[in-house]
Amino acid sequence: MINKIIPSVELALANIHDGATVMIGGFGGAGQPAELIDALIAQGARDLVIVNNNAGNGETGLAALLKARRVRKIICSFPRQADSQVFDGLYRAGELELELVPQGNLAERIRAAGAGIGAFFTPTGYGTELAKGKETREINGKMYVLEHPIHADFALVKAERGDRWGNLAYRKTARNFGPVMASAAKVTIASVHEIVELGSLDPESVVTPGLYVHRVVQVPRSATGPAGFKAA
Amino acid sequence: MTILINKWNREQMAARVAQDIPDGAVVNLGIGLPTLVANHLPSDREVILHSENGVIGMGPAPAAGEEDYDLINAGKQAVTLLPGGCYFHHADSFAMMRGGHLDVCVLGAFQVSASGDLANWHTGAADAIPAVGGAMDLAIGAKKTYVMMEHQTKAGESKLVAACTYPLTGIGCVSRIYTDLAVIDLEPDGAKVIAMVDGLRFEELQKLTAVPLVMAC
Numbered sequence: 001m002i003n004k005i006i007p008s009v010e011l012a013l014a015n016i017h018d019g020a021t022v023m024i025g026g027f028g029g030a031g032q033p034a035e036l037i038d039a040l041i042a043q044g045a046r047d048l049v050i051v052n053n054n055a056g057n058g059e060t061g062l063a064a065l066l067k068a069r070r071v072r073k074i075i076c077s078f079p080r081q082a083d084s085q086v087f088d089g090l091y092r093a094g095e096l097e098l099e100l101v102p103q104g105n106l107a108e109r110i111r112a113a114g115a116g117i118g119a120f121f122t123p124t125g126y127g128t129e130l131a132k133g134k135e136t137r138e139i140n141g142k143m144y145v146l147e148h149p150i151h152a153d154f155a156l157v158k159a160e161r162g163d164r165w166g167n168l169a170y171r172k173t174a175r176n177f178g179p180v181m182a183s184a185a186k187v188t189i190a191s192v193h194e195i196v197e198l199g200s201l202d203p204e205s206v207v208t209p210g211l212y213v214h215r216v217v218q219v220p221r222s223a224t225g226p227a228g229f230k231a232a
Numbered sequence: 233m234t235i236l237i238n239k240w241n242r243e244q245m246a247a248r249v250a251q252d253i254p255d256g257a258v259v260n261l262g263i264g265l266p267t268l269v270a271n272h273l274p275s276d277r278e279v280i281l282h283s284e285n286g287v288i289g290m291g292p293a294p295a296a297g298e299e300d301y302d303l304i305n306a307g308k309q310a311v312t313l314l315p316g317g318c319y320f321h322h323a324d325s326f327a328m329m330r331g332g333h334l335d336v337c338v339l340g341a342f343q344v345s346a347s348g349d350l351a352n353w354h355t356g357a358a359d360a361i362p363a364v365g366g367a368m369d370l371a372i373g374a375k376k377t378y379v380m381m382e383h384q385t386k387a388g389e390s391k392l393v394a395a396c397t398y399p400l401t402g403i404g405c406v407s408r409i410y411t412d413l414a415v416i417d418l419e420p421d422g423a424k425v426i427a428m429v430d431g432l433r434f435e436e437l438q439k440l441t442a443v444p445l446v447m448a449c
Binding site: 027028029030031053077078079080081084087088091092098100101102103104105106107108110111122123124125126127128129130143170171172173174175176177178179180207 | 283284285286287300301302303304308313319320321322323325326327329330354359361362363364365366367368369372373399400401402403
């Protein structure tokens with residue numbers, strides 16, 4: 001019998017090793033798996049490479065992971081925010097490496113990893129600082145930049161509901177990077193607010209098929225607010 | 233150099249952009265000034281708003297107390313979904329953009345060159361923390377990329393320039409700019425003024441602009 005449901009976030013994250021590349025879903029607070037990030041801080045792995053759209057807000061979640069000095073490098077599109085003071089301080093002090101990637105290239109590089117693509121030509125970034133040193137090619141009169149996939153050891157994603165096969169359904173724009181990150185990691189760990197019986201998710205509405213997901217852990221729903229949830 | 237005329241304010245600039253967005257268009261409005269365009273779309277036109285974090289058919293902000301932070305726009309503000317709207321993941325969202333499925337994208341800018349190069353993501357200052365977000369994808373993805381910006385910097389320098397001095401976001405991607413003084417089409421044979429604020433003479437506009445302009449209104 002397949003049962004990917006893990007009884008606690010601690011067990012779900014137990015084997016994340018030092019030096020691992022960890023993708024973390026979310027766009028700002030929406031879709032950020034806060035409970036999994038907290039568990040990663042408690043778990044203690046260090047020297048991590050983190051892939052996320054942002055670089056943490058305020059003092060919690062990803063910002064707290066950075067503050068705990070567990071991260072060697074961050075690959076993201078938009079680190080600078082009004083409340084990104086933790087990242088800003090570490091970056092200015094030279095204590096955190098940054099690979100800045102245009103957001104669409106970030107999503108597509110993650111997708112490419114999950115889809116087994118070796119590399120791809122994209123028009124985004126051509127002629128800019130962020131394409132410096134990269135191979136370019138003219139295709140049908142238009143210029144493109146060669147971009148390579150981003151693979152990960154682990155992906156931490158947040159979904160709305162899941163089942164014991166790992167099938168996932170998301171909620172609104174909290175979906176964002178979850179589906180592509182789930183496909184691009186050796187081990188994908190999903191937090192869900194509801195675990196349902198196998199067969200009760202509408203097959204037409206499963207967004208991440210269970211074969212991409214290795215562990216599912218239930219976390220409580222929190223009140224709406226930045227990074228929060230309303231009752232579904 | 234400053235002149236004493238009634239510049240368009242931010243809402244008037246937004247209204248001027250909204251007037252040019254046709255019925256049925258799929259549009260992405262960038263963070264900041266472009267977001268205001270949504271408030272001025274004529275009610276007799278159906279315009280579909282896309283946001284790169286995975287939604288089309290975005291509606292206005294919810295009433296106070298009704299915010300759901302699982303439903304946000306690219307500026308991370310709470311929004312709503314109109315009937316017919318839907319959600320998709322990030323790679324699909326940018327495929328829509330890069331694949332040319334968006335009709336219009338409206339962005340802010342530090343500088344735009346006469347050939348349509350855009351600089352809007354980084355001042356290039358040594359101590360600045362770079363952040364690009366979706367700017368480079370947006371710049372080159374839509375069928376038409378419009379820019380909204382003040383005509384001049386606070387120091388009185390033209391933001392329409394012969395060549396951008398700030399780091400580039402995209403090359404040759406901007407087709408039209410809406411400033412607080414004029415609307416200018418960037419075409420292969422020159423920068424054409426298609427509208428100006430009342431009371432401004434073309435010669436005055438030219439003096440405030442670092443590239444040659446052609447009168448076309």
